[in-house]
Amino acid sequence: MGNLNEQWRLIARPDDEASVDHFEVSESEKPVPGDNEVLVRNLYLFIPPSMRLWMNEKESYFPAQQLGEVMMGITLGVVEESNSSDLEVGTYVNGMGGWQNWFVTQSDQLQPVSPHPDIPLETYRTVLDVQGLTAYQGITEVCKPKTGETLVVTAAAGSVGSLACQIGKIMGAKVIGIAGGAEKCDWLTSECGIDAAIDYKSENVAERLDELVPEGIDMIYENVGGPIMDALLDRINDHARIALCGLISSYNGGGVQSTTSLNQIVIKTARIEGFLVRDYMHEYERVIPILQDWVLSNKLKYKVEVIDGGISATIGAMSNIFHGRNKGVQLVRF
Numbered sequence: 001m002g003n004l005n006e007q008w009r010l011i012a013r014p015d016d017e018a019s020v021d022h023f024e025v026s027e028s029e030k031p032v033p034g035d036n037e038v039l040v041r042n043l044y045l046f047i048p049p050s051m052r053l054w055m056n057e058k059e060s061y062f063p064a065q066q067l068g069e070v071m072m073g074i075t076l077g078v079v080e081e082s083n084s085s086d087l088e089v090g091t092y093v094n095g096m097g098g099w100q101n102w103f104v105t106q107s108d109q110l111q112p113v114s115p116h117p118d119i120p121l122e123t124y125r126t127v128l129d130v131q132g133l134t135a136y137q138g139i140t141e142v143c144k145p146k147t148g149e150t151l152v153v154t155a156a157a158g159s160v161g162s163l164a165c166q167i168g169k170i171m172g173a174k175v176i177g178i179a180g181g182a183e184k185c186d187w188l189t190s191e192c193g194i195d196a197a198i199d200y201k202s203e204n205v206a207e208r209l210d211e212l213v214p215e216g217i218d219m220i221y222e223n224v225g226g227p228i229m230d231a232l233l234d235r236i237n238d239h240a241r242i243a244l245c246g247l248i249s250s251y252n253g254g255g256v257q258s259t260t261s262l263n264q265i266v267i268k269t270a271r272i273e274g275f276l277v278r279d280y281m282h283e284y285e286r287v288i289p290i291l292q293d294w295v296l297s298n299k300l301k302y303k304v305e306v307i308d309g310g311i312s313a314t315i316g317a318m319s320n321i322f323h324g325r326n327k328g329v330q331l332v333r334f
């Protein structure tokens, strides 16, 4: 790497999955911080499914990625040079560092990270960061579980889903997870301690739901959408709560939702609520220590998959997510 800053710029918008052809790679001198600025070296790039949505022309919850600009990316880095009295050299920081080795920014654009000595650093860009906050707020503020109620979580072995499952359990719910493959389902039941898991790739989801939750579904933590969500909505109870966290099955284009199943929202006087973690950032300082305590006491299990290979590994890491090849939260190490 030397002192050259490798940068990946989006030059074409993908219709389906992103590939190297949608990017231009350049190298320039390491940037120099100005007054009150800091220079950050990116250590990890977090790979959320929604990064694919940022590449579309239509804005998502972020303004659309501009063509020709360095690709946006959620990073964990270290301050290498500082002209700011707020951040010392050597401080770990979370930020929007993008697909590049270094970036320069104001200190108020960064969130300092102070890792607990018994928890790996990368956990602070995943579980003990927005993923954890998303799961916690979706369960506690949108689903609002009561003891003994039934909760079904989709993409249940994913980073948000697996945390949502376990937080649901901690809150006293009966929890069913839906995930792809026996290995992921075993991990959810044996390690994460949920009541049952459905392998949507080899099992009939509707039939298994009838077996596992004959009493009906009180809460859905929805990450996927499409036919799986239809099968869940068909089985909701009166006053069910549906936390619409994401619809990953549609992110590469396509995706169909049945209006018949949506009609269940009316018939069951249910509440479906889309939510974004950015609306809960004011809870960050309160919630992350709770999650950290659960991690330390082994109440919250998680898997972080660190992928080596630098920025070029990002495309493969994104593809892993959309094909369920990821085993936990994915981070690319720069």
Ligand SMILES: NC(=O)c1ccc[n+]([C@@H]2O[C@H](COP(=O)([O-])OP(=O)(O)OC[C@H]3O[C@@H](n4cnc5c(N)ncnc54)[C@H](OP(=O)(O)O)[C@@H]3O)[C@@H](O)[C@H]2O)c1
Pocket: 047, 048, 049, 050, 130, 131, 134, 155, 156, 157, 158, 159, 160, 161, 178, 179, 180, 181, 184, 223, 224, 244, 245, 246, 247, 248, 249, 250, 275, 276, 277, 278, 320, 321, 322, 323, 324, 325, 326, 328, 329, 330
């Ligand atoms: N609302 C918010 O503020 C917020 C914040 C963060 C994330 N999210 C959303 O939360 C969801 C999960 O994100 P994450 O970071 O936890 O993802 P993740 O850990 O990367 O897991 C994604 C998983 O989704 C499953 N999947 C992918 N394509 C699928 C499809 N077509 N049908 C069914 N399952 C599919 C795969 O698991 P299988 O092997 O089980 O198929 C994959 O491993 C996404 O929809 C994301 O956009 C929302």
